[in-house]
Amino acid sequence: MNLKRMHHVAIIGSNYERSKAFYVNVLGCKIIEETYRKERDSYKLDLEVAPGYQIELFSFPNPPQRPSRPEACGLRHLAFAVESVENSKRELEQQGIDVEPIRVDELTGKKFTFFADPDGLPLELYEEKEGE
Known part of the structure; x- marks a missing residue:
């Protein structure tokens, strides 16, 4: 394969x-x-x-509900790469979306944060600079 x-x-x-x-x-x-x-x-x-x-x-x-928290088995979250987590977080918040505080991945040193879609599906913003 x-x-x-x-x-x-x-x-x-x-x-x-x-x-x-x-x-x-x-x-x-x-x-x-x-x-x-x-x-x-x-x-x-x-x-x-x-x-x-x-x-x-x-x-x-x-459709039936699917558990997602705390750490339910199955798909954990969907992550999107963004140039700037700070700017993306601010844009979401300006549209009324609750976004968690920005954290730093202890393994990669990259910034990330979480928010949810209208059904509570966890979505992640993960910082990836141009060319990475």
């Missing part, structure tokens, strides 16, 4: 319009394609995070 890279992350939102607004308007993801699947009463929204990286946002009627 020769894995090339991560292609996409799939997320199921409890409220499609709220999640769509968050990922598009707050995080700035670009809509690639939006599909309504009548037989499932479900949307599938393909979003570009950056060239070559996508989020698939799904809606389903009455």
Whole structure:
């Protein structure tokens, strides 16, 4: 097997319009394609995070809750690389998003912080300077 890279992350939102607004308007993801699947009463929204990286946002009627804290088994969080954690944190807070205090990764010395999507999915901002 020769894995090339991560292609996409799939997320199921409890409220499609709220999640769509968050990922598009707050995080700035670009809509690639939006599909309504009548037989499932479900949307599938393909979003570009950056060239070559996508989020698939799904809606389903009455999806079950998934535990995420404290340290539940399974997907722990989704991390986004940003040039400046301070600037990104400030931008999110200006839009009313609660963001945790900035911390420094003791192994890499890089700054990072966490916030959550509308369904409480933990999202991380991880500082990665140009060329790293």
